[in-house]
Amino acid sequence: MSQQFLALFNHQPKGGLRERLCMMLRQAITQGHLQHHARLPSSRQMAADLSLSRVTVEAAYAQLESEGYLERRAGRGTFVSIAIPQRLASSASQDSPPFSRRGEQVLATGGCQDPPFPHAFAAGSPELRAFPHEQWRRISSSVQRRLGSQVMGYGDPVGYQPLRQAVADYLALSRGVRCSAEQVVMLTSSQQALQLLALMFLDNDDEVWLEEPGYPGARNAFLAAGARCRAMPLDSEGAIPLSGRAKLVYLTPAHHYPTGIPMSLARRLHWLAWAREQQSWLIEDDYDSEFHYDDRPAPALQGLESDSRVICLGTFSKMLFPSLRLAWMVVPPQLVDALGRARSVMDGHSALLPQAITAEFMQQGYFASHLRLMRQLYHSRRDRLLEQINTRMQPWLKPLQAAGGLQLTVCLKQGEEVKLTQHAAELGLRLPRLSPLYAGNTSQKGWILGFAALTPGEIVSACDTLVMLLSRYAQTTR
Numbered sequence: 449m450s451q452q453f454l455a456l457f458n459h460q461p462k463g464g465l466r467e468r469l470c471m472m473l474r475q476a477i478t479q480g481h482l483q484h485h486a487r488l489p490s491s492r493q494m495a496a497d498l499s500l501s502r503v504t505v506e507a508a509y510a511q512l513e514s515e516g517y518l519e520r521r522a523g524r525g526t527f528v529s530i531a532i533p534q535r536l537a538s539s540a541s542q543d544s545p546p547f548s549r550r551g552e553q554v555l556a557t558g559g560c561q562d563p564p565f566p567h568a569f570a571a572g573s574p575e576l577r578a579f580p581h582e583q584w585r586r587i588s589s590s591v592q593r594r595l596g597s598q599v600m601g602y603g604d605p606v607g608y609q610p611l612r613q614a615v616a617d618y619l620a621l622s623r624g625v626r627c628s629a630e631q632v633v634m635l636t637s638s639q640q641a642l643q644l645l646a647l648m649f650l651d652n653d654d655e656v657w658l659e660e661p662g663y664p665g666a667r668n669a670f671l672a673a674g675a676r677c678r679a680m681p682l683d684s685e686g687a688i689p690l691s692g693r694a695k696l697v698y699l700t701p702a703h704h705y706p707t708g709i710p711m712s713l714a715r716r717l718h719w720l721a722w723a724r725e726q727q728s729w730l731i732e733d734d735y736d737s738e739f740h741y742d743d744r745p746a747p748a749l750q751g752l753e754s755d756s757r758v759i760c761l762g763t764f765s766k767m768l769f770p771s772l773r774l775a776w777m778v779v780p781p782q783l784v785d786a787l788g789r790a791r792s793v794m795d796g797h798s799a800l801l802p803q804a805i806t807a808e809f810m811q812q813g814y815f816a817s818h819l820r821l822m823r824q825l826y827h828s829r830r831d832r833l834l835e836q837i838n839t840r841m842q843p844w845l846k847p848l849q850a851a852g853g854l855q856l857t858v859c860l861k862q863g864e865e866v867k868l869t870q871h872a873a874e875l876g877l878r879l880p881r882l883s884p885l886y887a888g889n890t891s892q893k894g895w896i897l898g899f900a901a902l903t904p905g906e907i908v909s910a911c912d913t914l915v916m917l918l919s920r921y922a923q924t925t926r
C-alpha cells in the first residue's frame with residue numbers, strides 16, 4: 449500500500465519531510481481513501497517506499513496520533529482511528545468547475561454505455577462469437593508484415609484510401625449510393641459523424657428536425673451544438689415534413705429507428721425535392737440496412753438522384769464488431785475538404801492499422817460472406833423471438849414491424865414500463881425502454897429487445913424470465 453502513496457507524497461506542497469507526510473496522510477483520510485480501521489504500512493516499510501528515514505515516519509505517525517487521526521497498537525500496527533462522514537469526504541475533493549449549459553444538457557442524457565458482452569435483451573449488439581476470427585487474425589498478420597511502419601504513423605483525416613475505395617464499391621453495389629472513394633470520410637463512429645456535422649452546420653438556435661420517436665444520440669449531438677430540435681410525426685410512409693425550414697433533417701429511411709417503418713418512394717422523392725428547395729441538408733443514417741430479412745431494403749435515399757443534398761452515414765460496429773471503432777460518411781464533393789479539416793481538429797484521424805485490415809478483409813471477400821451468414825443467423829433469431837412473444841406474451845406485448853435490424857421493438861399493452869424495467873434488471877434482464885425515445889409530451893411505453901447477440905436457447909431462457917416477471921406483476925396488480 450505504501451508504494452501507492454509515493455505520487456501523492458511527491459505532489460504535496462514544499463516543506464519539511466515530516467509535515468509533507470502528515471499532510472499526505474490527512475488528505476488520504478479526509479478524502480476517504482483510507483477508511484476507518486484501515487491498517488497503515490509499518491514505519492519501516494513506509495520509510496523504505498518513500499525514501500525517508502524511519503525517524504521521520506515515526507515522528508509523522510506520532511503527530512497524527514496526537515491529532516486523533518491514527519491509533520498505534522503495540523504489537524499490532526498503526527490504524528486509522530477516525531471515521532470521516534461521506535459528505536465530508538466528498539467535499540474534501542476538489543470542486544468541479546461549473547459546466548456550460550450545453551455540457552449540462554449532455555450530462556442530463558445520462559450518457560451511453562453498451563454492455564461489453566452479450567446480455568439479454570441489450571439492443572444493438574451484434575453476434576461476436578460467430579465472427580471469422582481466424583481470417584481476421586491471418587489478414588492482420590499479413591497487413592502488418594506487408595505494410596509495417598507505413599500504418600504506424602499519422603493518417604489522412606478523411607481516411608485510408610484503400611478502405612475508402614472498398615467502402616465506396618460496397619455502397620454502390622449493395623445500397624445504390626452514388627459516390628466515388630473521394631467522397632467517403634472514415635470516422636470512429638456514426639455519433640462522431642453527427643457531432644462533426646453539428647459543429648460545421650449549426651449555430652445557436654438553428655432548427656433541426658428529427659423523427660419522433662427517434663435515435664437519442666442524434667438529438668444529443670444537435671442539442672450540444674445549441675440547436676433547436678423539432679420532432680417530426682410519422683405515418684405509414686415515414687417521416688412527415690414540418691412547416692418552415694430546418695438547417696439539418698435527420699432520417700432513418702431504410703428502417704426507421706425504432707418502429708421499423710420503411711420510408712416509401714413517394715415520401716423519399718418528396719424529401720429530396722424539399723431539400724433542394726430549402727437548401728437544407730438531409731442526414732441519412734443507414735444504421736442497419738445490411739440486415740433485412742423479409743425483403744430487400746430500398747436503395748439509399750442518397751442514390752435516388754444525382755447531386756442530392758443528402759449526407760449518408762453508417763458504421764462497422766454492427767457489420768463487424770464495435771471495438772473496431774470505424775464508421776463512414778458519404779458527402780458531396782464540395783464538403784470533403786472542409787469536413788476533413790474539421791475532423792483533423794476533433795481527433796486527427798482514425799487509426800491506420802484497423803483501417804488497413806478492414807480494407808483487406810473487404811477486398812478478399814470475407815466481409816460479404818460474413819454479412820450473408822449474419823443475415824441468416826439474425827433472421828432465425830428474430831423469428832425465434834417473435835414466436836416467443838406471439839405465443840407467450842400476447843396479453844402484455846405487441847411487436848412492431850420487424851423486417852430487419854438487430855432488435856425488435858414491442859409496445860407494452862399493460863403494466864408500468866419503468867417499474868417493470870427495474871424489476872427485470874434485478875432478475876438479470878436488460879430491457880431498453882421505448883418511451884425515452886420520444887421527446888414530446890406523448891409517448892409509447894415499451895421496450896427495444898435486442899436479439900442478434902443471443903443464441904436461440906438464450907432467447908428462450910430470457911423469455912422465460914420475462915414471462916415470469918410479467919405474470920408476477922399481473923398477479924400483484926389485480
